[in-house]
Amino acid sequence: MGTTTDTTATTGSTDTSGAATADVPSHAWSFARWGDSGLAAAAGEVAGDVDGSVDLARSLGDLAPDVGRDTWRVFSALATLGAVDLTTARTVEPHWDALAILDQAAHPVPEGGSWGVWAAAPPGTTLAGAPAGSAGPAGSTGPADGNARGDWVLSGTKPWCSLADHLSHALVTASVADGPPRLFAVALRDGGVSVDPTAWAPRGLRDVTTSTVTFVDVPATPVGEPGWYLERPGFAWGGIGVAAVWFGGAAAVAGRLWSTARTRRPDQIALLHLGACEAVLDGALVALRHAATAIDEGRADGEEGRLLAARVRAQVAAAAEEVLARVGHALGPGPLALDPEHAGRVADLTLYLRQHHAERDLAALGALVAPPLEASPSRDGAAT
Incomplete structure (x- = not known):
């Protein structure tokens, strides 16, 4: 194979002289048509580094609420991250998604947090929510200070929780009595949260550890009404x-x-x-x-x-x-x-x-x- 003459398939952006710039992924198809060279440079500095990618996600969190207002800006940014490194993209995307959800719900966001969104509910696993202080679905009554620490408590297991060992918070779906599943915001550093990553054995996205998380009377705050998510x-x-x-x-x-x-x-x-x-x-x-x-x-x-x-x-x-x-x-x-x-x-x-x-x-x-x-x-x- 040799040089193609199809200018629509060039990689990297070009200036008016036609010279390729060095601040874009030189490998990506037609990057100049859809990518963000500044973000690409920032993502390249943390490529493959989950904790560095979490920091990048936090630093650019103001971008997340643009979905619905300047949506292509967000999609372009996500595509750029995917072109640079999928571990970084897979780390940033759920944090931005969580911030967009919280913005849509007009829900306060703790400063400096890092977020995941966990909504998988395969057969055989149950995570249930109940008002703090009430009899929970697994016989739990919730912590005595539940109303001070959270409006509800969560108990049960949640599979497919990506990056649970790296994040401070998550939005999780849980079953509730007499209604469809509800979304909750939860702090992952609570003593009732335990993370089990031992089943994760992929060949791709190895460092984006996906775990089963167990919750025992963990305080949580509802985000939206049942079924809203x-x-x-x-x-x-x-x-x-x-x-x-x-x-x-x-x-x-x-x-x-x-x-x-x-x-x-x-x-x-x-x-x-x-x-x-x-x-x-x-x-x-x-x-x-x-x-x-x-x-x-x-x-x-x-x-x-x-x-x-x-x-x-x-x-x-x-x-x-x-x-x-x-x-x-x-x-x-x-x-x-x-x-x-x-x-x-x-x-x-x-x-x-x-x-x-x-x-x-x-x-x-x-x-x-x-x-x-x-x-x-x-x-x-x-x-x-």
């Missing part, structure tokens, strides 16, 4: 933000194909893979930009927002999976075996993409767009 417009918007990170990661993987084309002339098969990656990444970028505009213009609430999020996440996930496959086919085993940065990025993105539930999420998208069933006439001519 899933019903609010921002739930769909946050899901699109995750897709923006996938896009950035895929753009970085694809960039390896372009960098190879600069040093070895591409044959017809290589050109096919370059063209296919260009097409799917451009389509994903257009989908993300369209989604940001729809959110800002008030066209992504309720059912419209759910449909938009399902569609955009499916588009970006499909593009990212195609990029992974095509770059692997084009470059063979060499970069996966001999280039630690590329191999790590592929492993990280492969795992992160599984937050999209593939065929199940496509079936859910189909249910959102399926037309109503038309009545068919019976044998006697009456509609049934």
Whole structure:
């Protein structure tokens, strides 16, 4: 392969003389079209460092409430982080999501905290909330000073709690009596919180430790009414933000194909893979930009927002999976075996993409767009 002549697929930003600047990820596909070079430089300084990435998330927390007002700014930032390092992006994204949720709920935010959002509720695990001082679901009555430390208490287990060993606070969903699950804010340094990371054994995102957290009479404050977390417009918007990170990661993987084309002339098969990656990444970028505009213009609430999020996440996930496959086919085993940065990025993105539930999420998208069933006439001519 060698240098391509497609100027739409350049990596890095350019000045008016056409010289590439040095402050952007030189590996990422078409970074100048969608990335933030200043943020890329800051993220590069903490790439792969979870605690450093937590500090970065806190320092840029003012960006989070821009979702709904200047949404592309947030999506561009998330894509930039994904292109630089997925460990950093995976650390920053939930903190920003939590701040956006708290802003939407007009809920106070403790100064200097670092946040996660934990909403998984697989069968066989239960985290329940009860008013402090009342009889809890597991026979707990809550701490004697519960009303001073929190309005409610949480007891039970919560799986899939990312970065629980690095964060100070979390927003968690819990079941409550006589209603849908409710969202709670909780301080993780309470003595009733215990973190078990022993099951975490991935090949990608190794340092983004995901644990099972046990809560025993832990004070918590409700955020919104029961069911509000899933019903609010921002739930769909946050899901699109995750897709923006996938896009950035895929753009970085694809960039390896372009960098190879600069040093070895591409044959017809290589050109096919370059063209296919260009097409799917451009389509994903257009989908993300369209989604940001729809959110800002008030066209992504309720059912419209759910449909938009399902569609955009499916588009970006499909593009990212195609990029992974095509770059692997084009470059063979060499970069996966001999280039630690590329191999790590592929492993990280492969795992992160599984937050999209593939065929199940496509079936859910189909249910959102399926037309109503038309009545068919019976044998006697009456509609049934």
